Amino acid sequence: MKPPRKGGFFVLVIPELRAVERSLLIVPKAIVIFFYYNSAVKPIKAVATEITTQSMQSNKLPTIKEIAKKLNVSVSTVSRALHDHPSIGLVTTMRVHKVAKELGYEVNKSAIYFKERKTYTIGVIIPSLAEPFFSSALCGVEDFAGQFNYNVIIGQSLDSFEREKRIVDNMKDHRVDGILVSLTKETSTYEHFDNLKKYNIPIVFFDRVPQKKDIHFVSCNLHSGMLQAISRFVDAGHKKIGLINGPAKMAATLQRLEIYFKCLKENNLPINYDIIASTTLSKEDNVKAIRKLIDQDKMPTAVMVFNDYVLLDCIATVKAAGLEVNKDISFISFANLPIWEYMDTRPLASIEQFSYKQASIATDFLFKLIEANNKGENTETNYMQQIIDSEMVNYPLK
Amino acid sequence: MKPPRKGGFFVLVIPELRAVERSLLIVPKAIVIFFYYNSAVKPIKAVATEITTQSMQSNKLPTIKEIAKKLNVSVSTVSRALHDHPSIGLVTTMRVHKVAKELGYEVNKSAIYFKERKTYTIGVIIPSLAEPFFSSALCGVEDFAGQFNYNVIIGQSLDSFEREKRIVDNMKDHRVDGILVSLTKETSTYEHFDNLKKYNIPIVFFDRVPQKKDIHFVSCNLHSGMLQAISRFVDAGHKKIGLINGPAKMAATLQRLEIYFKCLKENNLPINYDIIASTTLSKEDNVKAIRKLIDQDKMPTAVMVFNDYVLLDCIATVKAAGLEVNKDISFISFANLPIWEYMDTRPLASIEQFSYKQASIATDFLFKLIEANNKGENTETNYMQQIIDSEMVNYPLK
DNA sequence: TTTAACTACGCAAACGTTTGTGTAATTTTT
């Protein structure tokens, strides 16, 4: 920062000049005449009038153009002045700032989004907002994105493949900078995401992720949690450990089954298909599933359940059947719902899958990809992938 | 639709021509020569080549300009053709459509948003996604907005006034077409919404609404539900009906208190401040509040509780104190959480406030306001306001 | 045959902003 060249007093030529000047501009005019050093600058009185003349305007929003017109400078000068670009003189910069303030000017981001081909918005596609698991995930996204001043737009697939497709398309139309997805139960093909590549929209999957290698994703490793659970059962003396699994279409279902087998093996327990059931997650089906397990001689004494919601129905059913939970039959499931704290009858434990954490990490990944995109780097060469460990949370007996 | 003027065969000049033609375009060339009727049109072979030449392009997205260049027509023609504008000839329209498809052209909404000064996006500001009440509300918004192909961006105020302010500002920057708000607990001034008027961004409040007349809002009338509740208590013979209220700052708190008084009066019951407590909604405070009521000789036999979450703590506390719920003391609260279905110990009833419905109606209002805005109508003259009745939902004794 | 109407397009402006380049006016260097 150098002193002005000509005329006047330039008393105030110090490093903090701009800040000082700006504060001066709103104090008595007597002080502002310090700036009469440049012949190109109109007397301050003229500035004052030009400001007040049109201050109260139509309902049109003030633009950079109007500021330019008012001050008889070009729009480029105004734009630069507003960004405190060094090539614009101090006085001009100040006058621009002042008029901008007077007019209540605020930059039109829409114009910039368009020009920059960016929207500072990311999309989140989740099956359902009603499920705490996903609303908590959304929360993780929002918290993270908010720090970067990014907006979050949401789409509920409601576990419908068609809706998922439409939402993806819609978000592409909206030119979001990136997308986070947790797949529907129905999704087993992934072509509807391919189009995003053309638009350079990065995509990160979380929790319910595609069975593919060439993707960015964050998911939760069920093995750690389920191993803890089975061990817990085994340590308590259980030999017949059943499983109530989810819908066959869901990747999580197959995964749970595989890990269940693996964990049984690790504990030297035999596989018995009589104590394995599955449910579509509807209430009726949940009841059916647990009934299949308990309505037999070789009833399991412990059951791994697909999730806490299914378990709620299981508990109600076994109670109705006259069995006592945690005595005749013990449960461990997935989700770690906060509500258990208030329940009299609850499982031994539930396995936490950290939806908030998964979503946060996925969002972090997404921002890294967006950043790479901005730099023109190729993001399709090394994939960002993370699998976090699930964790069993014990519930003390009441 | 009239027949083409000159030359050729024009066998296909029928009302459904366009649809027919379009399907023809993807069938053998032999048929397409039907369109050699206009001298201005290049032979179909030329069309075919010009399409394939640059089909595989750079990573730049195809624009209307490129289509225009390829076909040697103006961008305005292409734009109109893509919209099937009648002033563009059939052949040209078809050629444009074909090239657009070949190129994988998709309109850049960002450009249109900017030009139209619309974003087809609405913002939703809620205290917390973690609360089912609000995530269900968000669900209502999303479902409704989705039908209109509107996007929804979210902001969590986390019950912080400062955050609410920032989010409003951010959404304004983003030029959303409208905003839905459920206020924070702290919000008691509303200047931060004033700026939105300048930008012609309509705002509809729901559930937690400002104490003002000149606003659009949807809220829930607690009187109906609470009257049902008190009557239920009275019918069961209760004389001492206590109240556990929320934080003093919240509008809902004052409202509950007033209605509580009113309902007592309507049932000819006296007001007794000894059986009224309040909580900041923290667990410790919830426990304190219920203890205040039960640790006295004139303990109430029935209590209206601020909401189901507070009630959960109340139930745990009275049980720990050796009291039996629904015998020594009965409860009715607000929220109607689905989880009660699975609880052994639950209140007599809970009052449903229809968050989904409130949000849906609010969204409907918002769209009406946006529509009015589009027509240039003034929306600040008659305010859209609706108060829906709360409703008590009974829980049968288990 | 002249005139009016219509068809099928092109031209250019507009939306609000950023940014590369050009250039007088002034100042510094030689």
Next chain:
DNA sequence: AAAAATTACACAAACGTTTGCGTAGTTAAA
């Protein structure tokens, strides 16, 4: 005193699309 450098700005293009207006060429009406 001439040349070089710097300052402080203006000009114009670009982003992709829509749309009012103009017009050559053709057809229909008078």
